[in-house]
Amino acid sequence: xxxxLTIAGLGPGAEALVTPEVSTALAQATDVVGxxxxxxxxxxxxxxxxxxxxxxxxxxxxxxxxxMACAGRQVVVVSSGDPGVFAMAAAVxxxxxxxLDAWRDLDIRVLPGITAMLAAAARAGxxxxxxxxxxxxxxxxxxxxxxxxxLRLAADADFAMAFYNPRSRARPxxxxxxxxxxxxxxxxxxxxxFARAVSTPDESLRxxxxxxxxxxxxxxxTVVLVGASTTRVIxxxxxxxxxxxxxxxA
Amino acid sequence: xxxxLTIAGLGPGAEALVTPEVSTALAQATDVVGxxxxxxxxxxxxxxxxxxxxxxxxxxxxxxxxxMACAGRQVVVVSSGDPGVFAMAAAVxxxxxxxLDAWRDLDIRVLPGITAMLAAAARAGxxxxxxxxxxxxxxxxxxxxxxxxxLRLAADADFAMAFYNPRSRARPxxxxxxxxxxxxxxxxxxxxxFARAVSTPDESLRxxxxxxxxxxxxxxxTVVLVGASTTRVIxxxxxxxxxxxxxxxA
Numbered sequence: 484x485x486x487x488l489t490i491a492g493l494g495p496g497a498e499a500l501v502t503p504e505v506s507t508a509l510a511q512a513t514d515v516v517g518x519x520x521x522x523x524x525x526x527x528x529x530x531x532x533x534x535x536x537x538x539x540x541x542x543x544x545x546x547x548x549x550x551m552a553c554a555g556r557q558v559v560v561v562s563s564g565d566p567g568v569f570a571m572a573a574a575v576x577x578x579x580x581x582x583l584d585a586w587r588d589l590d591i592r593v594l595p596g597i598t599a600m601l602a603a604a605a606r607a608g609x610x611x612x613x614x615x616x617x618x619x620x621x622x623x624x625x626x627x628x629x630x631x632x633x634l635r636l637a638a639d640a641d642f643a644m645a646f647y648n649p650r651s652r653a654r655p656x657x658x659x660x661x662x663x664x665x666x667x668x669x670x671x672x673x674x675x676x677f678a679r680a681v682s683t684p685d686e687s688l689r690x691x692x693x694x695x696x697x698x699x700x701x702x703x704x705t706v707v708l709v710g711a712s713t714t715r716v717i718x719x720x721x722x723x724x725x726x727x728x729x730x731x732x733a
Numbered sequence: 734x735x736x737x738l739t740i741a742g743l744g745p746g747a748e749a750l751v752t753p754e755v756s757t758a759l760a761q762a763t764d765v766v767g768x769x770x771x772x773x774x775x776x777x778x779x780x781x782x783x784x785x786x787x788x789x790x791x792x793x794x795x796x797x798x799x800x801m802a803c804a805g806r807q808v809v810v811v812s813s814g815d816p817g818v819f820a821m822a823a824a825v826x827x828x829x830x831x832x833l834d835a836w837r838d839l840d841i842r843v844l845p846g847i848t849a850m851l852a853a854a855a856r857a858g859x860x861x862x863x864x865x866x867x868x869x870x871x872x873x874x875x876x877x878x879x880x881x882x883x884l885r886l887a888a889d890a891d892f893a894m895a896f897y898n899p900r901s902r903a904r905p906x907x908x909x910x911x912x913x914x915x916x917x918x919x920x921x922x923x924x925x926x927f928a929r930a931v932s933t934p935d936e937s938l939r940x941x942x943x944x945x946x947x948x949x950x951x952x953x954x955t956v957v958l959v960g961a962s963t964t965r966v967i968x969x970x971x972x973x974x975x976x977x978x979x980x981x982x983a
Contacts, residue, residue, distance in 0.1 A: 499754035502847065507749070541979075567854045569979075573862025576976035580967050587969040593855035597752065597845045604817045605843035612823025613875075614883060616866035616892060625863075625981040629891075633864060636890040640883045642866060717830050719837040726826035729791075729819075731875040 486552035488589055490572045492565040492596020497682035500597045508559050516548045517561035541574035549586045565598035569619045569647045599706040600645035603678030606688050608724035610708050615643035638668035643727055644709040649701040659698040674716050674725050676708040736802035738839055740822045742815040742846020746933035750847045758809050766798045767811035791824035799836045815848035819869045819897045849956040850895035853928030856938050858974035860958050865893035870907055888918035893977055894959040899951040909948040924966050924975050926958040
């Protein structure tokens with residue numbers, strides 16, 4: 484039997500946000516590969532082997548998945564969110580480019596998912612309703628100076644911004660520097676959304692003016708959304724709505 | 734009965750990309766409101782009234798939906814893709830902010846969907862695997878000078894870029910100017926992906942080096958993805974894989 488490799492996005496957490504396309508791929512898989520907490524979201528069944536692995540071994544994980552697909556297995560690599568946004572799809576293609584010739588001609592498919600910034604934005608209103616950017620704040624794989632440059636240019640461009648991996652125990656200072664840069668470049672009342680574990684039982688959402696933001700408001704399960712200069716907060720009885728209008732005046 | 738307003742993303746086209754959360758909301762709706770081709774994707778059934786409306790009447794459509802929700806209906810506003818990305822969610826909150834006090838206290842929920850850039854990126858590989866931005870190239874609602882400024886800053890930041898609404902009959906020249914700016918700012922071999930009608934029977938995908946791109950390669954059903962300077966093309970027997978590595982050297 485010809486093997487296949489499918490890189491599937493499980494969405495931010497809730498089953499109701501997993502696309503039918505991904506559910507079908509999981510139902511047909513012989514092997515599921517991924518970071519431990521994501522593989523834990525896949526129900527065991529006869530004929531399916533689960534291969535959970537630790538964080539920070541993305542390339543080895545990708546190579547293992549490619550090997551199994553070459554051997555004729557129906558392999559699904561799972562990511563949370565969308566696999567193409569700061570997740571496993573790029574790692575698989577890095578492995579393909581530098582790996583065995585046979586890997587290039589495999590049937591490799593990427594199945595999109597609801598990425599964290601879209602789930603977070605939906606909960607808050609429509610903060611990404613105008614032009615925006617997405618930046619991974621982890622400096623594991625890029626120099627901090629590049630992150631800083633992108634933050635300043637994104638503020639100049641007046642993009643709304645979505646930050647992934649804002650803060651970890653290993654890098655507590657990066658998000659503090661990010662806030663310093665934004666507090667320097669943007670007005671004090673710019674709305675910032677801290678969206679943690681959206682669509683899971685641990686979900687929380689806070690809307691904080693930029694001047695009042697502190698580094699401890701984010702952790703690795705948080706996506707941070709920063710409004711553009713035009714972003715509005717609609718106060719109401721419940722949680723406020725935050726949205727960025729479609730129009731910008733001339 | 735208390736009315737509700739749900740703003741739901743139908744994804745790029747295929748049923749297999751509609752989240753179960755959105756399917757459930759549609760199954761419980763009394764009224765579905767949206768642009769004609771999106772409402773046409775919702776199956777008629779007894780007890781459901783469909784309210785298709787023309788393009789460019791987003792604010793009136795939003796007001797109509799809010800009115801019906803205030804009157805106790807279970808209203809779903811449908812967008813293609815994700816409703817929070819260049820779609821109906823921002824229009825609804827604009828209507829809420831400037832409209833009746835009663836609208837603010839409605840039960841309004843946004844349900845995320847697979848936005849076009851994620852579906853297009855998945856088909857091509859992982860071109861958005863590193864930091865990126867999303868820009869609506871339509872200048873209906875913002876001055877062209879702002880689009881141009883954002884394009885130049887995005888190139889300086891070395892973001893991969895996703896362009897929505899690249900070209901329409903009413904604005905044939907905007908995308909030509911976009912290509913001029915990028916061809917001036919970026920290397921000739923930067924990979925550009927023209928992804929049209931992804932996940933529908935009309936789907937097509939082209940990968941073209943920036944220097945060979947021409948304005949007629951895009952229309953209003955196309956999402957255009959432009960790689961970063963680090964983006965790679967993996968040639969193979971079938972369509973090439975395009976991906977942006979996770980790492981950038983110091």
